[in-house]
Amino acid sequence: MRRGQALIDTLRARPWGFAAVIAIALLIANVVARSSFATPSSWPATLATFAPFALAAMASTPQILSGAGNIDISIGPLLNLINIVIVAVLIPHGLGSPWVAVPIALGIGAVVGAINGVLVAGMRFQAVLATLCTLFVLEGVAQKILPNPTTGTASWLAHLGNKVGPIPGALILIVVPFLLWFALGRTAYLRTLFSVGGDDAASFSAGVNVTAVRVIAFTLGGVLAGVAGIALAAATQSGDASQAIQYTLPALAAVAIGGTSLLGGRGSLIGSVAGAAIMFLIQTLLDSLAVSDLWLQVVYGMLLLLAIVFSSMLAAPRAVKARTA
Amino acid sequence: MTAARAPAAVPPAAPHKAQPAGILLEVHGLAKAFGPTRALRSCTFELRAGEVHAIVGENGSGKSTLVKILAGVHRPDAGEVAIGGRRVRGRPSPRAAQESGVVTVFQEVLVVGPQPVLENVWLGTDGVFARRVPVAEKRRRAEEALGELLVTPPPLDVPAEALSLSDRQACCIARALVRDPRVLILDESTSALDVATRDRLFATIQRLCAQGVGVIFISHRMDEIQELADRVTVLRSGQSVATLGRGDADTGVIVRHMTGEDHLTAGVETVPSRARVRGEALLSTEGLRLHPAAEPIDVEIHGGELVGLAGLEGHGQDAFLQALRGAGANAGRVMAGEEARTEIGSPLEAFRAGVVYVPRDRRAESVFPTLSVLENFSVPTLGSDRRAALVRWRATRRRLGEYVQRLGIRLAHPNQPIVALSGGNQQKVILARWLAARPRVLLLNDPTRGVDLGAKRDLYRVLEQLAGQGVAVVMVSTEVDEHVELMDRVLVFREGSLSRTLSREQLSRTALISAFFGESA
């Protein structure tokens, strides 16, 4: 009993630890199942497939951390749209240089994220409804830009999809959000974000500009979706408007598995990566074991359900302290 | 730790009035309405440097609204606030108020549970990105402030949710202290504090006043006001009716200003208790414990009785009422029904045995804001209006009609949204909801909170009538006068146990208040 309590306390303090342990175990299982998984030459390709996944999960995290049931379900279509803009608009129009394409990609992400943030935090729309509307507008725009799948590439994209010097390109992309997060950690923002997510009424009454903090959280998510879009472009070097929502469910599942509370105020970026790694490694493991990947959706769905039940039980003390006013 | 340093610096007995110094804050003709409810009509007072200015009034007299306007939470509809002689303009926000030196500690304990104590103390001082205070200084000053308030201050790095309620509230007060306020507003902030912390807070208040800070102090406890306040402004029905100096503000005078009358129940014909028929036992408890360490409670409540539950906030009267409705006693049995022989294990069982509970917080616990008066009225009793599984709304309307007359509900149409009614009328609809269940035992949780005087008197009349019809009424009330003037019996709770029972003959203000503090009168 007391040991159980100690475990719960540890997990509450570092909710991503559990996900990290499972991710490592799955990694080992993957290597056991298929030894080629461990060969360094296979890493760039594996990481390139993993990167959009991990980045989509990270891009969904700040909004959820900002509390009040906030969530951005338009991240999937957003990163797909950004991928399409790079592959099917910028590159064919001779704007494929990274100095042009990267700022545009991040800019689109920031603008769409900010619009979501203003709708939710400023105009008080329910986050699910507002971002659902954005989701469908983005999907519509993607279909208008690219009615049929196409391919397109540039040398920097090919490098990012493979190796930049000795380093797998995808690794660089995955590190970007952490750098951003670290930089924000040097400012007051991250702590304020966690405060707002933990209790928005208390933060507001103490003088925190809750609206600004939330709009920035959505904008930040949008920027990370821009990075994810670049990662998708690098990994696939093609665009397909019909793939808009393939990342929505896995991204949310990864966030929840990574120990971030869907009620806000508790969680981490690293947890989301660990969560994404779990889902990705399950996929590769099923592959190696020659299990039909038809099972994948079942496994994803079960994982998501188990993760939210588990994390809700961890966060239980707060649920008990329900507000009286 | 620097505990006990600052309080010791100021002898509590010293006259802490600064020179007849400047006026820090002026409030003139302030008014605010929420929909049809005019929470504040016209409030005027001024706060001098170095004084403790108490604001008193009944529940619903507008104190909280006034505080929220001063704290920048709400924008007033009319009137003006001047700080240091300069009129406050622009869009209000808690941040803007704090920047102009007005810092508020709210009644509700507003901490961010998962964040550490240090973060909670300094919450809101930084910009969205900019850090305004170095960490070392934050730690030092947080320790200092908490050390002044608490005998054993908590470590700064534990999450606030791990602290006791009193320590959490101390964090909120420390949050105000580290901002060096010019005007400090304490809105019933003492109700969550334990006695030691409260005494230290009072010493801190006196230290601040000696330094020229103005303190607006809101409390429903007369003893605190007597001890601390230099002046008292009384609010009644959203209007400031008087400002009294220290010498004039004895409890009787304040109460008279608060109620506008000498007695709350003036105009209600009280059935003399001896004439009231005491019926059979309808509700009883056997070995009921509210928490493991509490004394067991054995009580029998009879038909025709009006029983008050009293005590300082949070001393068990509320928990006892919850236990009576079948929700969460620690141990023991609650019996109801014929001669109180059926054991009650859940609210639904209680309801079936004729025990009905009217919750305290109207907005959070009773009102269905998007539904009509008729729908609000009918939720628990709709089953009786069915024919062949279908609800006949005409029958429901007829039932509501009875209560509209009996309770004097002012209503344009049964289908109008309930939120369009005033607070008192909403409360009457809620009461009608539960009277319609034809209870044998009516449990009420502070039903006159936030209700105007007229509606209060209507309520008292109804309770007298019900008792006359043989219903047992059990009521938690935070207002001493309600107990004194209305009840046949008052059970006083202290630290989770039933500490005294006062019969009608023994009831008086002083007897009751001394019982709160565990003294015998």
Place this chain on the structure above:
Amino acid sequence: MSTVGAEARADRAERPSLWVRLGAVQRRFQLFQIIALVALFEWGTWTVTDFATKQSVYSMLVTASFLGLAGAGQTIVVLVGGIDFSIPAFISLGAILMSELTGSHGWAFVPALLVIMAFALVLGAVNGYVSHRFRVPPLVVTLGMASVITGGLLVWTHGQQTGSPPTFLGRLSSVNGTTLGIGIPPVVVIWAVVAIVLGVVLRRTLAGRHVYATGSNPVAAELALVRTRRVWVGAFAASALLAALLGVLIAGYAGAGGTTLGDPYLFEGLAAVIVGGTAFGARGDYWRTVLGALVLTVLSTVLVGKGYSSADQQIIFGILILVVVAGYGRELRLRDRI
């Protein structure tokens, strides 16, 4: 404790403005939506050829029936304060089980239908139970459930759906179909029956009233002896059941089952609910969804007639929902929660 309520007798002196009064009318009676429906229909009649022919109107009614039925369960769930993203999965469940069980496994129609209903009720109930018991957003729970169901169907059929549903199902939703000899497509009649039943259930049964009480204020509902967990379980089970039965109809219409058959109905069904004027927190009823489904169907028919693509429609619908929600169901201000 925010004690805002104060005395306010005889203080509602000033006469309400025109906007306030219009707002009151709108709340009781969907003025805006009815005007929009009539205007859109007139616009279509004047600007799109063959818009108001019997054939075209019937085909609009059939489309609206599917849409309205897809919004039926969602209406209930939104009224209790949830949202159901597993509706497309339940539509697929109904469609695939019906086609495969009758088409490939030789079952009769009725046992297949009973199996579908049982699956839908149980899995829908799980949605409601998990959301309520663990206080997790129903959005995420239903997304997870949708993934499990769709994946389960793929595994069961090995990714290939080969069966086709009984042919009489196809006739139910044919534009030229007749109902008991009357020249109205049966699916429209089914929709009308569902609308009447659901309207009566929501308005005049205890279960229906408990839906409103729970959605309007769950704490107060619990204190008023409404068992809110049962209400949530029931609402999500009903939503799943309605979606699965719609799936059976759609299988007949499409002639086969498929895991993506239900996808369009998530957003459009929700759009019908919201555009009709039902909002989170127990404002609205199924009749509004019926109106919303009609408005959206006429609007999209006009847009198609004018040559807009489905991508354009999606964009327009997205913005339309935002506009409608702006008028109705926004969240409380932070300052009103202290």
